[in-house]
Amino acid sequence: MGRRIVAAATALVVALLIVLVPAMDAEDRWVGPPVLLGLLPPLAVQLLPETERLLAECPEMPIGWLYAVVTVESSWDPRAFSSAGAAGLVQMMPGSWGEAGGAGVAWSRAALPSAAHPVWDPDAHLATAIPWMCDRLRTITAHIAETGKPIDPLDAAAVCHVAGCRRVLASETGLPRPGDAGCGHECARTVATYVARVRAVMGRISSPDGSVRLAGLTDVAGAPARAPGSGGCDLPDPTGTGGCVTATAAHLVAQIDALWEWPWPVSCWGTRPNPASDHPFGRACDLTVGAIGRAPTDGEREAGWAMATWLTAHADALAIRYLVWDGHIWHERHRTWRPYRGAGIYDPTDVTGGHFDHLHVSVRS
Missing domain, CATH: 1.10.530.10 (Lysozyme)
Structure with missing residues (x-):
């Protein structure tokens, strides 16, 4: 992409x-x-x-x-x-x-x-x-x-x-x-x-010799454009799943595409075991970190947190409802990272179930 x-x-x-x-x-x-x-x-x-x-x-x-x-x-x-x-x-x-x-x-x-x-x-x-x-x-x-x-x-x-x-x-x-x-x-x-x-x-945020870089990680890729209004799952999924996405999800993918060089696959529409999943409705995307099914390397995990921090910093502009990444969940209601327990569906200790190999993003509409 x-x-x-x-x-x-x-x-x-x-x-x-x-x-x-x-x-x-x-x-x-x-x-x-x-x-x-x-x-x-x-x-x-x-x-x-x-x-x-x-x-x-x-x-x-x-x-x-x-x-x-x-x-x-x-x-x-x-x-x-x-x-x-x-x-x-x-x-x-x-x-x-x-x-x-x-x-x-x-x-x-x-x-x-x-x-x-x-x-x-x-x-x-x-x-x-x-x-x-x-x-x-x-x-x-x-x-x-x-x-x-x-x-x-x-x-x-x-x-x-x-x-x-x-x-x-x-x-x-x-x-x-x-x-x-x-x-x-x-x-x-x-x-x-x-x-x-x-x-x-x-x-x-610190170099090997101890000097402080203070890399805030919230604006490392610049500020995204504001998401459009709400809509149904009526746009083709730009990540190639063959399904549909909402205008807000399509905008999220477009902003990541424009501002980052994400080296791993991104996937939005799809079916999931969780009946409350946003993926079948085109309101969620998964950003692979490294490779699905294995734990990320230190560098891959660092890149995942850089992306996650950027997304939380621009959650309002991108109309983000919640994120799940690296065994933690961030929700717009509380705006802090908390331990992820699998929503009663997934095994939070599993590499994929705990979202250690991918970053989940759900948008509001």
């Missing part, structure tokens, strides 16, 4: 305009190499000066790690809200927000913070979250030094963020296994996956 898609996210650096911000050398701050603004999402660029100012008080927290946490937690959506009640860029729980000294009235799972609540404001959010996260990082670093647990402090901080610091303090290694620190099989899997995702994103 003549797609122009990057084969791997790591190759993007040489193709994009790089704007350098020199590192500061104040004695009490982390001295980092140049930051590549050309690879940052717009909100991250806007927040960079304030983020650097806040991190001057926490030199042990690399900005690349913090930006990786934000990417994993909210995909840089300042109004992200989870079903558990976590809100904002780094997904602060109401108790954590209060513990961190955040302003505003407490909220709950059932009642979102008010529209004017400071948890939604990116500057206020980071001004509250970063010192709190830094205190936890320092506490857990001291614990690791005292106990000799074989875990990197940043990985331990990621465990703290997703599951609470007690999972580090009460576990044998700092990364809880099933039955360890009150963590069952699902808990241990979720924590391990989260730590791996933060590390993977940090790796994508």
Whole structure:
């Protein structure tokens, strides 16, 4: 189909305009190499000066790690809200927000913070979250030094963020296994996956020598045109299945074709075991990552996450309803990645059932 898609996210650096911000050398701050603004999402660029100012008080927290946490937690959506009640860029729980000294009235799972609540404001959010996260990082670093647990402090901080610091303090290694620190099989899997995702994103936005690239991954292929209005399954499927697609799905394929060079097959219309599937109605497409039936390589998985992050960043323009990829699901209702459990139809541990070998995209109409 003549797609122009990057084969791997790591190759993007040489193709994009790089704007350098020199590192500061104040004695009490982390001295980092140049930051590549050309690879940052717009909100991250806007927040960079304030983020650097806040991190001057926490030199042990690399900005690349913090930006990786934000990417994993909210995909840089300042109004992200989870079903558990976590809100904002780094997904602060109401108790954590209060513990961190955040302003505003407490909220709950059932009642979102008010529209004017400071948890939604990116500057206020980071001004509250970063010192709190830094205190936890320092506490857990001291614990690791005292106990000799074989875990990197940043990985331990990621465990703290997703599951609470007690999972580090009460576990044998700092990364809880099933039955360890009150963590069952699902808990241990979720924590391990989260730590791996933060590390993977940090790796994508940092060069081998440790210099921070801050590749935001949300605008690596440019912004797509806005999707047309709703319609039925009355257009020929451009991916060659012989079936039909809606105008919105056809637009999705056209935008991927125009802005990327996706090296693997894309397929939209088709029958599926799931009676609620959007594929038979032409409202869904699958982007193969590597090859169907086998786990992707690290480079292929990196490319998959680059595409997935781009799609979530432009979900409104592309009229995306939900994505399933790499054992996780993203829905427009909550706008965060959550563990995928197979919808009662598929085996989420299977390479194909868990969507480790392909990225599913469903559009609204």
